[in-house]
Amino acid sequence: MTAPDPDGLLAEQLLRLTRRVHRIQKRHLEHRDLGITPAQSRLLRTLAHYGSPPRMADLAERLEVVPRAVTTLVDGLEAAGKVRRVPDPANRRVIRIELTDEGHAALRELHGARRCAAEEILAPLTDEQRAVLGGLLDTLIDGPDVGRGRRTA
Numbered sequence: 210m211t212a213p214d215p216d217g218l219l220a221e222q223l224l225r226l227t228r229r230v231h232r233i234q235k236r237h238l239e240h241r242d243l244g245i246t247p248a249q250s251r252l253l254r255t256l257a258h259y260g261s262p263p264r265m266a267d268l269a270e271r272l273e274v275v276p277r278a279v280t281t282l283v284d285g286l287e288a289a290g291k292v293r294r295v296p297d298p299a300n301r302r303v304i305r306i307e308l309t310d311e312g313h314a315a316l317r318e319l320h321g322a323r324r325c326a327a328e329e330i331l332a333p334l335t336d337e338q339r340a341v342l343g344g345l346l347d348t349l350i351d352g353p354d355v356g357r358g359r360r361t362a
Contacts, residue, residue: 226330233329237322243315244289250319252282253291253308257316262295262305291315 235247245253255271256263265283269276283306286292291312297303308316331339 230326230330234323234326237326237329238319241318241322243318243322245291245315245319246285248278249282249286249291252279252286253312253316253319256292256306256308256312262307264297264303264305268306286312 231247238245238247238250252268252272255268259267263271265279266276268283269279272279283292283294287294289311290309292306293309294304295307297305331342334342
């Protein structure tokens, strides 16, 4: 008989939690009736992090997808009035993507849906457990050297 694989169990638990988070977020999005897919919401959130409207190639790189995938997402969001294509002032052959007022409103709704989903998922935990979980997640996300001044690239 083989010994249990604790790392394999942890990996499975993380995957199951990730799937649960996505299901709950999707349900909260559907209740808000935004008509936005999870992939479109990710693009909107990414777009909001830019100081000025990015090129589609910039979005593709940041999202780690092929440019064609961004084109499809932008097409849908543009049809819904959430983003618009604008010419680059320095080079009119370059097209940039910017949020519209509707896009900003959708982002606020998305943020609310994500917060509700997080509250639902974290409800069984005490404040102390949440703090411990947050620290553990930071370590997993950023690596073990964060906070010690030795963060590796």
